[in-house]
Amino acid sequence: xxxxxxxKQIAKELDVSISxxxxxxxxxxxxxxxxxxxIQAFAKLYxxxxxxxxxxxxxxKTNTIGIIIPxxxxxxxxxxxxxxxxxxxxRGYNVIIGLSNESFSKEVIxxxxxxxxxxxxxxxxxxxxxxxxxxxxxxxxxxxQGMPIVMFDRVVSEIECDKVIVNDFNGAKNAVEKLIExxxxxxxxxxxxxxxxxxxxxxxxxxxxxxEHNLTLESNLMLKMDDTLDYEEHLDLLESEITQLFKSNQKxxxxxxxxxxYALSAMKVARKLGLSVPEDLQVIGFTDGVLSKHATPGxxxxxxxxxxxxxxxxxLLIDKLESENTDQEEEYQTVVITTDLVExxxxx
Amino acid sequence: xxxxxxxKQIAKELDVSISxxxxxxxxxxxxxxxxxxxIQAFAKLYxxxxxxxxxxxxxxKTNTIGIIIPxxxxxxxxxxxxxxxxxxxxRGYNVIIGLSNESFSKEVIxxxxxxxxxxxxxxxxxxxxxxxxxxxxxxxxxxxQGMPIVMFDRVVSEIECDKVIVNDFNGAKNAVEKLIExxxxxxxxxxxxxxxxxxxxxxxxxxxxxxEHNLTLESNLMLKMDDTLDYEEHLDLLESEITQLFKSNQKxxxxxxxxxxYALSAMKVARKLGLSVPEDLQVIGFTDGVLSKHATPGxxxxxxxxxxxxxxxxxLLIDKLESENTDQEEEYQTVVITTDLVExxxxx
Numbered sequence: 001x002x003x004x005x006x007x008k009q010i011a012k013e014l015d016v017s018i019s020x021x022x023x024x025x026x027x028x029x030x031x032x033x034x035x036x037x038x039i040q041a042f043a044k045l046y047x048x049x050x051x052x053x054x055x056x057x058x059x060x061k062t063n064t065i066g067i068i069i070p071x072x073x074x075x076x077x078x079x080x081x082x083x084x085x086x087x088x089x090x091r092g093y094n095v096i097i098g099l100s101n102e103s104f105s106k107e108v109i110x111x112x113x114x115x116x117x118x119x120x121x122x123x124x125x126x127x128x129x130x131x132x133x134x135x136x137x138x139x140x141x142x143x144x145q146g147m148p149i150v151m152f153d154r155v156v157s158e159i160e161c162d163k164v165i166v167n168d169f170n171g172a173k174n175a176v177e178k179l180i181e182x183x184x185x186x187x188x189x190x191x192x193x194x195x196x197x198x199x200x201x202x203x204x205x206x207x208x209x210x211x212e213h214n215l216t217l218e219s220n221l222m223l224k225m226d227d228t229l230d231y232e233e234h235l236d237l238l239e240s241e242i243t244q245l246f247k248s249n250q251k252x253x254x255x256x257x258x259x260x261x262y263a264l265s266a267m268k269v270a271r272k273l274g275l276s277v278p279e280d281l282q283v284i285g286f287t288d289g290v291l292s293k294h295a296t297p298g299x300x301x302x303x304x305x306x307x308x309x310x311x312x313x314x315x316l317l318i319d320k321l322e323s324e325n326t327d328q329e330e331e332y333q334t335v336v337i338t339t340d341l342v343e344x345x346x347x348x
Numbered sequence: 349x350x351x352x353x354x355x356k357q358i359a360k361e362l363d364v365s366i367s368x369x370x371x372x373x374x375x376x377x378x379x380x381x382x383x384x385x386x387i388q389a390f391a392k393l394y395x396x397x398x399x400x401x402x403x404x405x406x407x408x409k410t411n412t413i414g415i416i417i418p419x420x421x422x423x424x425x426x427x428x429x430x431x432x433x434x435x436x437x438x439r440g441y442n443v444i445i446g447l448s449n450e451s452f453s454k455e456v457i458x459x460x461x462x463x464x465x466x467x468x469x470x471x472x473x474x475x476x477x478x479x480x481x482x483x484x485x486x487x488x489x490x491x492x493q494g495m496p497i498v499m500f501d502r503v504v505s506e507i508e509c510d511k512v513i514v515n516d517f518n519g520a521k522n523a524v525e526k527l528i529e530x531x532x533x534x535x536x537x538x539x540x541x542x543x544x545x546x547x548x549x550x551x552x553x554x555x556x557x558x559x560e561h562n563l564t565l566e567s568n569l570m571l572k573m574d575d576t577l578d579y580e581e582h583l584d585l586l587e588s589e590i591t592q593l594f595k596s597n598q599k600x601x602x603x604x605x606x607x608x609x610y611a612l613s614a615m616k617v618a619r620k621l622g623l624s625v626p627e628d629l630q631v632i633g634f635t636d637g638v639l640s641k642h643a644t645p646g647x648x649x650x651x652x653x654x655x656x657x658x659x660x661x662x663x664l665l666i667d668k669l670e671s672e673n674t675d676q677e678e679e680y681q682t683v684v685i686t687t688d689l690v691e692x693x694x695x696x
Contacts, residue, residue, distance in 0.1 A: 064461060072445075073426040081420050085447060094457060097420075097445040099433060109442060113412060118466050264642055294612055296644035 008144045010042055018146070064094040065317060066119035068110055070102045070127045070154070075260075075289040076306045077125070080152065083310020084123055091318050093120075102228070104129040108138045120321050121148040123313045126156065128227060132195050148320040150313045154197055155334075162316040163334040164309050168198045168286075171302040171339030172205025175284040176256050178300075178341060180213050182282055182348045184254030187215070188245060190262040192227035199227065202258040202286060221249060225262065235265065242269045253281055260287035263299055267346060283346040298344030305337050312337065354492045358390055366494070412442040413665060414467035416458055418450045418475045418502070423608075423637040424654045425473070428500060431658020432471055439666050441468075450576070452477040456486045468669050469496040471661045474504065476575060480543050496668040498661045501652075502545055503682075510664040511682040512657050516546045516634075519650040519687030520553025523632040524604050526648075526689060528561050530630055530696045532602030535563070536593060538610040540575035547575065550606040550634060569597060573610065583613065590617045601629060608635035611647055615694060631694040646692030653685050660685065 007025075011018045016035065024031045024039035031039075065088055069077045081097060088095045096119065098110035107127045114122070122142065130136070131154065139159050143149055152164040179187050189206045192199030203222070210217050223245045225238065242265055246252060257263035263285025267277050275281045277297055285292060285301040292299035312335050355373075359366045364383065372379045372387035379387075413436055417425045429445065436443045444467065446458030455475045462470070470490065478484070479502065487507050491497055500512040527535050537554045540547030551570070558565050571593045573586065590613055594600060605611035611633030615625050623629045625645055633640060633649040640647035660683050 062461075072420070072429050073423070075421070078421040078426065081447070085449060089449075089454075094454075094461060095447065096458070096462070097447070099429070099443065099445070101433060101437075106437075106442075110444070113410075113442060113466075114444070118461075291638060291642050294639050295642060 006144045007146065010039065010046070014039060014042060022146075061321075062094075062118060062120050063092060064096060064119045065314065066111075066114040066122045067095060067097045068100060068107060068114075068122060068124040068126075069097065070100050070125060072097075072099055075291075076153075076287060076304060079288055079306035080125075080310035080313070083307035083312075084314040085310075086307070087311045087314035087318070091314075093314075093318060100127040100130075102127045102129055104133050104135065111138050111142060115142055115145065115147055119147075121150070121317045123150045123152060123310075123317055125151065125153045128196060131156075131197060148317060150317045150320075152309050152313045160332055162313075162320065162332050164313045164316065164337065165334065166304045166309065166337045166339050168201035168339075169205045169208070171286065171304070171341075172202035172256065172258070173209045174205075174339070174341055175286070175302050176206050176209035177213070178343075178347065179254035179256060179282055179284060180209065180215065182254075184282055185215070186218075186221065186249065186251040187254035187256060188221045188223065188249065188252045190223045190225065190242065190245075190255060190257040190266060192258060193224050196227050199258050206256055218249075221245075221252065238262070238265050239269050242266055243273070246270070246273055246275075255281060255283045257283065257285045260285045260289040260291050260299070260301065263287075263301070263346075264291055264295055267295065267297070267299065277346050278348045282348060284341075292342075292344070295346075297346050300344045300347040301342050303340045303342045305339070309337050355494065356492045358387065358394070362387060362390060370494075409669075410442075410466060410468050411440060412444060412467045413662065414459075414462040414470045415443060415445045416448060416455060416462075416470060416472040416474075417445065418448050418473060420445075420447055423639075424501075424635060424652060427636055427654035428473075428658035428661070431655035431660075432662040433658075434655070435659045435662035435666070439662075441662075441666060448475040448478075450475045450477055452481055452483065459486050459490060463490055463493065463495055467495075469498070469665045471498045471500060471658075471665055473499065473501045476544060479504075479545060496665060498665045498668075500657050500661045508680055510661075510668065510680050512661045512664065512685065513682065514652045514657065514685045514687050516549035516687075517553040517556070519634065519652070519689075520550035520604065520606070521557045522553075522687070522689055523634070523650050524554050524557035525561070526695065527602035527604060527630055527632060528557065528563065530602075532630055533563070534566075534569065534597065534599040535602035535604060536569045536571065536597065536600045538571045538573065538590065538593075538603060538605040538614060540606060541572050544575050547606050554604055566597075569593075569600065586610070586613050587617050590614055591621070594618070594621055594623075603629060603631045605631065605633045608633045608637040608639050608647070608649065611635075611649070611694075612639055612643055615643065615645075615647065625694050626696045630696060632689075640690075640692070643694075645694050648692045648695040649690050651688045651690045653687070657685050 007018050007021050011021045021039055024036045025043060067084055085095050098114055100107035104127055107130055136156055136159055150162045155163045155165055191203045194200045207217055255266045257266055263283055266283050270277055270281045277283055285299050287301050288304050288306045292301045355366050355369050359369045369387055372384045373391060415429060415432055433443050446462055448455035452475055455478055484504055484507055498510045503511045503513055539551045542548045555565055603614045605614055611631055614631050618625055618629045625631055633647050635649050636652050636654045640649045
């Protein structure tokens with residue numbers, strides 16, 4: 001494949017920053033003659049052609065941030081957006097939102113559309129399909145074009161950029177340990193299939209907590225839901241799976257669910273089966289949702305601080321956009337937002 | 349003010365369609381010589397200059413729809429977006445979303461940004477501040493530029509465009525009549541201040557239902573909340589107002605609330621005051637929210653069919669964008685989505 005060499009590749013090859021390369025190619029007086037000659041020669045050798053889109057982007061600041069999220073009917077993502085909006089407004093930026101609907105191709109289309117001069121940078125949580133396909137070329141291409149990306153929640157270790165995550169593993173582990181402390185002996189897990197990165201990490205937290213407390217890991221206590229279905233529209237399916245779980249394992253006295261809907265459905269099924277929450281069954285979910293707060297009994301949850309994630313992501317992106325210290329462009333941070341266990345009535 | 353004459357004004361003045369004017373000015377063979385001469389003379393007389401943005405928009409189809417909504421942490425709006433997305437995807441369009449955060453200036457900025465070549469048309473529900481200011485120049489300017497708008501839910505009678513609304517008046521009236529049929533004698537209303545168009549219409553439905561059933565309208569049974577506050581963040585304030593309402597009017601046996609949060613708060617306050625729902629107090633809300641479904645007891649609500657609103661709005665907009673029959677460009681529809689009363693456990 002006869003690929004064009006990029007600014008980034010030149011920078012890597014010569015062990016300088018992208019901005020140094022960019023300045024050298026523009027014959028900037030900021031760069032020493034020695035470095036300029038080396039970079040210009042290298043660029044000539046490899047037939048470097050400036051990327052016009054990237055150049056026009058560099059020249060035209062839109063003061064707009066693009067957010068790409070998998071879905072909109074989801075309290076977590078809307079809270080993240082609120083956080084981004086808050087900081088963006090404070091710092092003089094506008095926000096526009098594209099939805100991937102959990103589809104790889106929609107994610108790519110949306111990013112290409114917005115990257116084409118509408119925005120200065122992206123805040124993104126990738127779609128489930130992108131996670132399954134493990135195809136991140138659109139992210140790489142955007143970054144190589146000189147447009148910064150901040151990933152949140154569903155992040156990818158292969159992509160070098162700023163990231164904001166919650167400690168899913170620890171959050172889950174703490175939740176399960178709370179159930180153990182509260183006397184639960186047989187704790188079920190309701191989670192997603194493993195390709196969803198956060199589901200996987202929360203599942204590992206569950207496994208680790210059981211193991212550290214010498215509780216046997218029983219695969220029949222782990223219900224892994226197919227997360228491509230919209231369970232809000234198919235509550236009956238979700239509930240019948242959980243009913244099955246409870247009926248086949250009558251000793252279950254605790255449930256850790258990796259999201260709010262699974263947790264609330266577990267409480268509902270328990271009620272139908274004549275089990276009292278928290279007396280017979282203690283339940284903990286993982287979310288910032290409003291349902292947890294308004295449920296009866298109120299649901300104990302691992303709070304993800306979604307708004308705080310959005311605020312942090314916006315600060316990271318705008319810092320990068322406004323950074324004068326261009327030699328540090330290549331330094332990326334991963335900020336871990338600590339989860340809290342919000343105790344309500346679904347645990348003792 | 350020395351305003352430039354627009355295509356639309358020429359069209360209105362000469363009683364022809366905008367597209368006829370546009371075609372005449374381009375000397376199109378589709379238009380009769382007589383009409384062309386008349387239009388060209390008029391345009392010359394009034395020094396008409398083509399709007400470059402509008403022209404470039406006309407020439408460059410983005411196949412993208414812009415949605416402008418007041419807030420994102422709101423199940424109604426996210427459901428509308430889901431409806432728009434569904435139809436847009438089916439018909440080969442992409443969707444991007446701008447948030448006004450209930451602010452007039454943010455609404456204007458977002459529309460200007462997106463109208464500048466990113467999208468083909470808008471689907472919009474205006475901000476509370478825009479409703480208060482009654483300043484719709486940004487909507488008029490967009491339409492005059494040749495970019496179609498479909499308004500939904502919070503619409504403005506002064507703006508000529510396609511609209512999708514629910515019958516707020518009838519929905520509210522039916523809900524209050526349900527309470528009356530169920531034996532309620534003293535029905536409280538929890539609503540917003542009157543500048544919110546949907547709040548006002550729902551309030552009128554309440555008033556009409558009482559009046560038709562010869563129940564006295566008591567102003568102290570009507571709690572009008574300041575809707576500029578985010579009550580999700582200030583539940584205590586909302587609850588203390590409702591507590592006050594119930595304590596000062598102990599005969600209240602029914603509540604109609606114009607949204608989900610007010611209705612759920614009423615149920616919560618009732619529980620705290622030792623009232624049973626629905627035995628002592630019957631409650632009906634107005635929403636499509638998830639909270640109503642998951643609440644205990646489940647909340648009876650007027651369902652707005654938000655997703656259906658979004659689907660209809662998308663069809664109207666795309667029909668307009670793809671319309672060949674340009675002479676009908678000036679015909680606008682207002683589609684009224686019928687509400688349903690979804691009966692759950694909060695009514696007898």
